[in-house]
Amino acid sequence: MALSGTIPAQVSLSVMLFYEAMLRQQSISKFATDLDVGTLSLRQLILGKTKSPRQKTLETLGKIFGLTLEEVHVRMALRPYQAPLFSTWLEQQMKPRFNRLRLVKTAQISDGALRNYLKGQTLPDADQAHRLALALDVHPLEMASIIVANQIVEAGGELDPPPPPPVEDEVSAEAMLGAEVAAMPATPSGHDESQLLALWRQLHPQARRATLGYIAMLLAER
Structure with missing residues (x-):
C-alpha cells in the first residue's frame, strides 16, 4: 500500500523506512530481506550515509511508498528533525500510566531491553518500536521520527532544526x-x-x- 499520501511531505526517507518496518511489525534485518538489500545497506540508508543506492533499490522503495524516482531522491535528501533523547521521551510517555513491569507485559518486550532503553544504552528495533507505540498509544510515525533522529545523532550525523510553526x-x-x-x-x-x-x-x-x-x-x- 502506498504511504506517501498519508506521510507529510517534510518527512525524510530515513524515517519513512523505519516507519514502514514498524507497520510491517518487522525488524530492520527482516525488512531488508523483503527489500532484497543487505541489512547493513538498509541501516546506512536510514542513517543517511548512503549517497548512491542501487537503482533497483530506489525503484523498490518507489513502489512501496507510491513515489516516483525523483520523489524518492527528494525524500532521501531530507534530514530528520531534531528530537528529544529517546530515553527521556520514553520515561515521560510512561508517566503516570506505566511502571517498568507493566510496560514490559503490555508491550511484550524483555525487562532488560526496556532498562537499556531507559538508560539510553540502546534503541528499539522497528518491531519492538511498534509494540511500544501500541502500548503507549503513540502514533508510530512519531515513534519512528524520534528513534531515527537518535540513531543518526549516535552515528555522528546531523539533523535539521524544527522549522518555526506557520501562523x-x-x-x-x-x-x-x-x-x-x-x-x-x-x-x-x-x-x-x-x-x-x-x-x-x-x-x-x-x-x-x-x-x-x-x-x-x-x-x-x-
Whole structure:
C-alpha cells in the first residue's frame, strides 16, 4: 500500500523506512530481506550515509511508498528533525500510566531491553518500536521520527532544526480539531475543545506538526 499520501511531505526517507518496518511489525534485518538489500545497506540508508543506492533499490522503495524516482531522491535528501533523547521521551510517555513491569507485559518486550532503553544504552528495533507505540498509544510515525533522529545523532550525523510553526497552524488546528469533535458520537463541551487546543499549543513545534498530520490522516480515513 502506498504511504506517501498519508506521510507529510517534510518527512525524510530515513524515517519513512523505519516507519514502514514498524507497520510491517518487522525488524530492520527482516525488512531488508523483503527489500532484497543487505541489512547493513538498509541501516546506512536510514542513517543517511548512503549517497548512491542501487537503482533497483530506489525503484523498490518507489513502489512501496507510491513515489516516483525523483520523489524518492527528494525524500532521501531530507534530514530528520531534531528530537528529544529517546530515553527521556520514553520515561515521560510512561508517566503516570506505566511502571517498568507493566510496560514490559503490555508491550511484550524483555525487562532488560526496556532498562537499556531507559538508560539510553540502546534503541528499539522497528518491531519492538511498534509494540511500544501500541502500548503507549503513540502514533508510530512519531515513534519512528524520534528513534531515527537518535540513531543518526549516535552515528555522528546531523539533523535539521524544527522549522518555526506557520501562523496558520493554530487556525488549521482549530479547524481540524473542530471537525474531529463534530464527528464524535458524544460532542464535548467548548471548554473541552479549548483545553485540547491549549494542550496542543504547549507541544514542541515538531510535535504540533505531527499532531496536525495525524488528525489529517484520521479525517481522511473517515
